[in-house]
Amino acid sequence: MLPLTLSRLWTISRNVFNEILRERVLYVTALFALSFAVAILILGQVSAGTQDKISLDVGMGGISLFGLMIAAFVGGGLLNKEVEKRTILVMLAKPISRAEFIIGKHLGLSAVLLVLVALMTLILFILMSLNQFAYPAGPLIVTSFYIVLQLSLLTAAALLFGSFTSSLIATLLTVALYFMGHFSQNLVRLGQKIESEGVRQLLQLLYLIFPDLSRLDFKNTAVYGILPSPLELGVNAFYGVIYTVALLAIATLIFSRRNF
Numbered sequence: 001m002l003p004l005t006l007s008r009l010w011t012i013s014r015n016v017f018n019e020i021l022r023e024r025v026l027y028v029t030a031l032f033a034l035s036f037a038v039a040i041l042i043l044g045q046v047s048a049g050t051q052d053k054i055s056l057d058v059g060m061g062g063i064s065l066f067g068l069m070i071a072a073f074v075g076g077g078l079l080n081k082e083v084e085k086r087t088i089l090v091m092l093a094k095p096i097s098r099a100e101f102i103i104g105k106h107l108g109l110s111a112v113l114l115v116l117v118a119l120m121t122l123i124l125f126i127l128m129s130l131n132q133f134a135y136p137a138g139p140l141i142v143t144s145f146y147i148v149l150q151l152s153l154l155t156a157a158a159l160l161f162g163s164f165t166s167s168l169i170a171t172l173l174t175v176a177l178y179f180m181g182h183f184s185q186n187l188v189r190l191g192q193k194i195e196s197e198g199v200r201q202l203l204q205l206l207y208l209i210f211p212d213l214s215r216l217d218f219k220n221t222a223v224y225g226i227l228p229s230p231l232e233l234g235v236n237a238f239y240g241v242i243y244t245v246a247l248l249a250i251a252t253l254i255f256s257r258r259n260f
Contacts, residue, residue, distance in 0.1 A: 008096055009104050016078070016108025025070055025112065029119045032066050036127055052133035056223040059124040060143060064219065066120065067113055067151045068178055074112075075158030076170035078105050079255065099252045106159055106248060110152040117148050136225035142233070143222040149240040150216040154178060156247035157211075163255040181213030211243050 039058050043051050079102075082088040091101060121144040128135045157177050161170035184207050215236040218227055227233065 004097070004100055004103070008100050009107065012096070012100060012104025013107035013111065016105050017111050020074060020109060020112045023074075025074065025116070026119070028066050028070060028116060029123060032062055032120045033123045033127070036062055036124065040127065040131055052128070052135070053223050055128065055131075055133060056124075056135055056140070057219065059128075060140065060147075060219040060223065063117060063120045063124065063144065064147050064150070064217075067117055067147060068154065068175065070113060070116060071109070071151045071154040072158055072171045072174040072178070075109055075155045076162050076174055077167035078109065079159060079162040080167045080170070098256045102159060102163075102248060102252045102255055106152075106155055109155050110148070113151045113155065114148050117144050117151070136222065139218070139222040139225050139227050142227055143218045146216045146218060146233075146237070146240075149237060149244075150213055153211060153213075153216070153240055153244045153247070156244045156251065160247050160251035160254070163251045163258070177210065178213065181211045182217065184210045184212045185214050212239070216240050 036055075036059050039062075040051070040055050043054050043058070079088075082091065121141065124140075125135065125137065154174055154177065158170055158174040161173045165173070216239075221227065228236070
């Protein structure tokens with residue numbers, strides 16, 4: 001197996017980044033801007049006195065959901081697109097390991113998501129300022145960074161699913177993982193109320209299997225300028241990185257066993 005090299009990872013990730021941008025995914029930011037502007041107008045009619053906080057909540061939720069669409073739909077098809085076009089044969093004929101191929105794809109799409117989230121956050125700030133709404137910029141920027149971590153984890157999951165199934169199924173599984181990941185803490189609370197030891201152990205196992213995405217989600221408190229302690233932020237970021245690395249390792253293992 002070829003060792004990982006930064007030069008080859010850079011080349012693959014740069015090509016993926018440029019290819020995805022050529023597909024005009026940046027138009028997502030225009031759609032977000034339009035959707036958020038319309039949401040502010042509607043909320044102005046129904047939320048007297050709390051329009052700023054509700055608008056922030058809707059805006060940050062929109063950033064997360066628009067990012068999910070890109071991570072799931074683009075990430076789910078990254079590997080299968082290469083297989084269907086048979087360009088995978090050309091890539092693997094070069095001195096590139098399958099681990100570099102997977103990691104490079106992940107880094108390229110994660111970079112696109114970073115740019116998209118940054119642009120949507122900037123649009124959020126601009127529209128909030130134009131409407132003369134107060135907003136805690138610092139906590140919201142930190143929250144956007146953790147949205148990127150969350151989307152990077154989901155991108156790794158999409159690549160994992162795409163390594164052994166079709167693009168459509170990989171996309172659906174990624175979306176399902178997103179919602180299950182946000183529900184995982186509720187599994188623990190549910191298990192505490194169930195008397196059956198077997199069911200409690202099953203729920204605990206599910207909690208360990210599914211990523212706890214609530215550890216990377218601070219939208220509900222950030223709109224009020226509240227964030228966890230720096231130590232908790234660091235631990236949660238480490239959790240997200242470790243889980244992402246584990247998903248990429250499994251994806252690489254499965255992909256390395258495929259014959260083309």
